[in-house]
Every structure is written in structure tokens, then in C-alpha cells.
Amino acid sequence: MASTLSLESSAVSAPGKVLLAGGYLVLDRKYSALVFGLDARIHVCIEPIRTKSGVTLHEIIVKSPQFREATWEYGYRLTEGDGGVNVTQLRVSHDSRLNRNPFIETALTYGLTYISSYLPHHAIGPASISILASSSYYSNPGTAPSSASQFLNFDVTLGEAHKTGLGSSAALVTSFTAALLSYYLPKDIFNLSNDASLTKLHNLAQAAHCAAQGKVGSGFDIASAVYGSCLYRRFSPSLLTHHGDPGSLSFGSKLCALIDGDVQWDTEIRKAAIKMPTGLRLVMCDVDCGSETPGMVKKVLEWRKQNAEEADAVWNQLQRGNEALAAELTRLAGAEEQNSDVLDKYSTLREIIIENRKLIREMSAASKVPIEPLQQTILLDAVSNLAGVIGGVVPGAGGYDAIVVLIEDKDEVIAELKKLLAGWKAEPGDDDGVKIGKVGILGVREDMVGVRKEDPGLYKEWSTC
Numbered sequence: 001m002a003s004t005l006s007l008e009s010s011a012v013s014a015p016g017k018v019l020l021a022g023g024y025l026v027l028d029r030k031y032s033a034l035v036f037g038l039d040a041r042i043h044v045c046i047e048p049i050r051t052k053s054g055v056t057l058h059e060i061i062v063k064s065p066q067f068r069e070a071t072w073e074y075g076y077r078l079t080e081g082d083g084g085v086n087v088t089q090l091r092v093s094h095d096s097r098l099n100r101n102p103f104i105e106t107a108l109t110y111g112l113t114y115i116s117s118y119l120p121h122h123a124i125g126p127a128s129i130s131i132l133a134s135s136s137y138y139s140n141p142g143t144a145p146s147s148a149s150q151f152l153n154f155d156v157t158l159g160e161a162h163k164t165g166l167g168s169s170a171a172l173v174t175s176f177t178a179a180l181l182s183y184y185l186p187k188d189i190f191n192l193s194n195d196a197s198l199t200k201l202h203n204l205a206q207a208a209h210c211a212a213q214g215k216v217g218s219g220f221d222i223a224s225a226v227y228g229s230c231l232y233r234r235f236s237p238s239l240l241t242h243h244g245d246p247g248s249l250s251f252g253s254k255l256c257a258l259i260d261g262d263v264q265w266d267t268e269i270r271k272a273a274i275k276m277p278t279g280l281r282l283v284m285c286d287v288d289c290g291s292e293t294p295g296m297v298k299k300v301l302e303w304r305k306q307n308a309e310e311a312d313a314v315w316n317q318l319q320r321g322n323e324a325l326a327a328e329l330t331r332l333a334g335a336e337e338q339n340s341d342v343l344d345k346y347s348t349l350r351e352i353i354i355e356n357r358k359l360i361r362e363m364s365a366a367s368k369v370p371i372e373p374l375q376q377t378i379l380l381d382a383v384s385n386l387a388g389v390i391g392g393v394v395p396g397a398g399g400y401d402a403i404v405v406l407i408e409d410k411d412e413v414i415a416e417l418k419k420l421l422a423g424w425k426a427e428p429g430d431d432d433g434v435k436i437g438k439v440g441i442l443g444v445r446e447d448m449v450g451v452r453k454e455d456p457g458l459y460k461e462w463s464t465c
């Protein structure tokens with residue numbers, strides 16, 4: 001047991017995401033997507049629980065102290081038949097009901113199963129884990145416990161929290177998995193500063209996130225949580241269909257084969273292929289209205305199946321437009337000096353965005369899915385007409401959730417944008433009867449950096465063990 005007590009606290013954070021281009025297309029490996037990581041991050045800090053000598057405790061306590069009733073206690077044990085580590089949620093008190101968190105439970109099951117293939121079971125000692133999220137993941141008001149704290153206390157349960165759609169579950173699963181692996185595994189096996197470890201983290205977090213969601217999405221959100229902003233081509237979905245469920249025969253070995261590269265992954269991450277030119281930035285705007293991504297995905301894919309020729313024609317054009325967008329951003333980022341005297345150095349960028357939006361509206365109309373619905377078109381057009389705004393799009397699956405705007409990184413541009421949005425009123429009587437509510441600017445921007453180690457001292461006032 002002594003080895004478990006010598007483990008040092010470890011902390012990791014991972015970014016949220018915005019899918020600037022390639023929504024829907026990215027579900028098919030033939031196409032790729034431009035995803036930007038954001039400076040909104042989810043942090044996970046893991047610390048040993050000191051037990052009295054001679055006491056053996058197989059318990060991991062997870063807390064999300066910014067929320068009410070957000071404590072989850074788990075017991076864990078190695079199962080027979082190489083079924084991996086079984087994680088069982090324990091009741092916090094006799095009369096309390098089990099409040100499950102599938103993302104934490106699955107990340108813990110997958111993480112401990114992987115770790116147990118390297119460590120004897122008794123070396124997986126008890127631990128206390130704290131989760132802390134940047135405030136822009138939720139639009140609820142919050143209070144800071146001190147002026148030094150970068151995190152807010154929301155004083156609501158997670159179920160009552162109003163998500164802004166920045167990809168909280170992917171950032172959580174990635175930083176949670178990275179924290180577990182960094183804490184329990186020796187540095188020569190897992191170390192966030194080497195590429196081989198990032199690949200393992202990516203594979204494990206994709207597997208856990210898909211299992212927790214109960215579906216295999218494109219995985220762009222996990223990819224950007226691990227690698228930060230990148231041009232992303234998804235992995236073949238069949239990769240995640242063979243390892244079985246936790247507890248099933250040989251789940252442990254199958255999961256390890258999947259993570260350690262015995263099974264060849266075909267994900268493509270190109271970090272150098274997207275950049276944000278100095279002088280430009282993204283602004284995320286939350287639209288007070290919502291859309292259900294899974295339902296929209298189902299309908300778009302059904303349309304594509306029924307109308308393959310028409311759909312492929314639009315998707316191939318969109319793919320070319322998305323590649324042009326990535327190339328122009330990267331060109332501008334690499335040619336800052338040559339560009340300084342050009343009259344409108346962003347004109348190509350503007351045109352590309354306008355063309356891509358036309359194609360998205362074509363896809364919307366043909367599939368009858370409100371990807372860029374009329375109300376969002378009106379909003380995006382108004383925003384794009386402001387001086388200093390290059391253009392804007394509906395990110396990800398689109399719909400009524402949000403818009404993302406590319407602007408010149410100047411205070412006066414933000415001020416004009418705020419002014420326009422503060423007085424924004426949706427036109428009544430639009431296409432499908434949905435009326436968007438308030439539109440607010442989220443305090444986030446793009447960030448190129450993916451998962452990273454943090455100083456556990458950052459969370460002193462939140463640490464609960």
C-alpha cells in the first residue's frame with residue numbers, strides 16, 4: 001500500500017471547441033472539418049486520500065464543487081475473465097438517491113481498466129478528484145469565492161445548469177482521463193509532453209466518450225480537447241465496435257489493444273493546417289434558443305442517403321470551400337508582413353465564408369433541416385455588415401444554438417458587435433415559427449493549445465479533500 005500513498009497530486013485541463021466548418025461532412029471520413037479549441041477549459045485535479053496505516057480503501061471520490069449535489073463516490077474492483085475494472089457508485093448517505101454522471105462513471109471505468117493493465121490492482125489507491133470548469137460553459141450567473149478565483153460557484157445542480165454548447169462532456173472526459181493516467185501511471189508509460197501519450201489519451205477518451213454518449217459521433221470534440229485547434233478527419237467508426245462492454249470477457253485486453261496501437265487508428269489531425277492570423281479572432285455568441293443535434297444529424301444523413309448525387313455535389317463543393325477557408329487563414333497567418341499594405345487583405349476570406357454559407361443554406365433547403373435557418377441568416381448578415389467583421393457562420397450542427405463570428409481583434413469591433421446584439425430582435429413570422437431570443441457574446445475565443453498539465457495549487461480554495 002505504501003506505493004499508493006507516495007502518489008503526487010496531479011492536475012490537467014482541456015479546452016472546449018467550436019466546429020467552424022465541416023459540420024455533418026465530418027461524419028464521413030471522405031471529408032474533414034476545421035475545429036478550433038477555445039480558451040474555456042475544464043480542469044481536473046486528482047489528489048491522494050490519506051488512509052490510516054493498515055486501512056485499505058478502494059474508493060474514488062469525484063466532486064464538481066461549483067455545483068450543488070455534485071459528489072459521486074465509487075468503489076472499484078478488478079473483474080474476473082479480464083473484464084476490466086468494475087466501478088460501482090456508492091451512496092453518499094443512506095437515504096440519498098444515486099445521482100449518476102455517465103461521463104465520469106465511464107471515463108473512470110475505461111481509465112482504471114487501462115491503468116490496471118500496467119499496475120497491480122492494489123497499487124490503484126484511493127483518490128479524490130475535483131472538476132472545475134470555466135464559467136462560459138454555462139450561462140447561469142455565479143459568484144467567485146475570492147477575487148483570485150478564476151472559477152465561479154453556480155449554486156445550482158448540474159441538471160439545472162444551462163449549457164452554452166462549448167463541449168463540456170468532451171473536455172471533461174479528456175481532462176479526467178488525462179488526470180487519471182498522469183496520476184497513476186509512471187512517467188515512462190504516460191507523460192502528456194510526448195506524442196505517443198497524446199495518441200493513447202485520444203484513443204481512450206474517444207472510446208470512453210462514445211460509450212458514455214451511447215453513440216459514435218465524429219469525435220471532433222475529443223480531438224480538439226486533446227490536440228487543440230486542428231483540421232480533423234475522423235476515425236473509422238468500426239474501430240469502436242469490437243471491444244465489448246466493461247465486464248465482458250477480455251474487455252481489458254481488447255481495450256488496451258485499441259489504446260496502445262495494436263489496432264491501427266486512421267484519425268488524421270493536422271495542426272499546422274489551421275491557424276488564426278494575428279489581428280483576427282473568433283467570437284462565440286450564444287443564441288437563447290436551442291436545437292437538438294442528434295435529430296438534425298439523423299435527418300441530414302437520411303436526406304443524403306435518399307439523394308446521394310445531389311448531396312455529394314453540395315458536400316464536395318463545401319469540402320473545397322472548407323479547405324479554402326483553412327488555407328486562407330493559414331496563408332494570412334504566415335504572410336503578416338506582406339499583407340500590411342494591402343487595402344482589404346481579408347476580402348478572399350469574406351468571399352469564402354459567403355460562398356460556404358450559400359452551400360450550407362442549399363443543404364438546409366434540400367434536407368429540410370434548419371441548419372442555417374432564416375433567422376440565423378438575418379442575424380449573420382447583420383453581423384457581417386459591421387466594420388471589422390469578416391464573417392460569421394452557424395457552428396457545428398447549426399440550428400438555433402449559436403453563431404461564431406470572425407472579426408478583427410479590436411475593442412471597437414467587439415463594442416459594435418455588442419451594441420448590435422444588445423438590441424437584437426428576431427423578425428416575427430419567420431420560416432418555421434421558431435423565434436430566437438437574446439443573443440449574448442460569450443467571453444471566449446480560439447486557443448490553439450490542447451490538453452495541458454496545470455499546477456494543482458491553482459485549485460486550493462476549491463479542493464475538497
Ligand SMILES: Nc1ncnc2c1ncn2[C@@H]1O[C@H](COP(=O)(O)OP(=O)(O)O)[C@@H](O)[C@H]1O
Pocket residue numbers: 064101102103104131132133158163165166167168169170172
Ligand atoms: N462541470 C461538470 N462537472 C461534472 N460533470 C459535468 C460538468 N460539465 C458537464 N458535465 C457532464 O457532461 C454532461 C453534458 O454533456 P453534453 O450533454 O454532451 O453537453 P456538451 O455539449 O456541453 O458536451 C452533463 O450532463 C454532465 O454529465
Ligand SMILES: C[C@@](O)(CCOP(=O)(O)OP(=O)(O)O)CC(=O)O
Pocket residue numbers: 019022023024025026027165166167217218219220293297395396397398
Ligand atoms: C453534426 C456534427 O458533424 C457536428 C455537431 O457539432 P456541435 O458542435 O453542434 O455538437 P454538439 O455540441 O454535440 O451539439 C456531428 C458530429 O460531428 O458528431
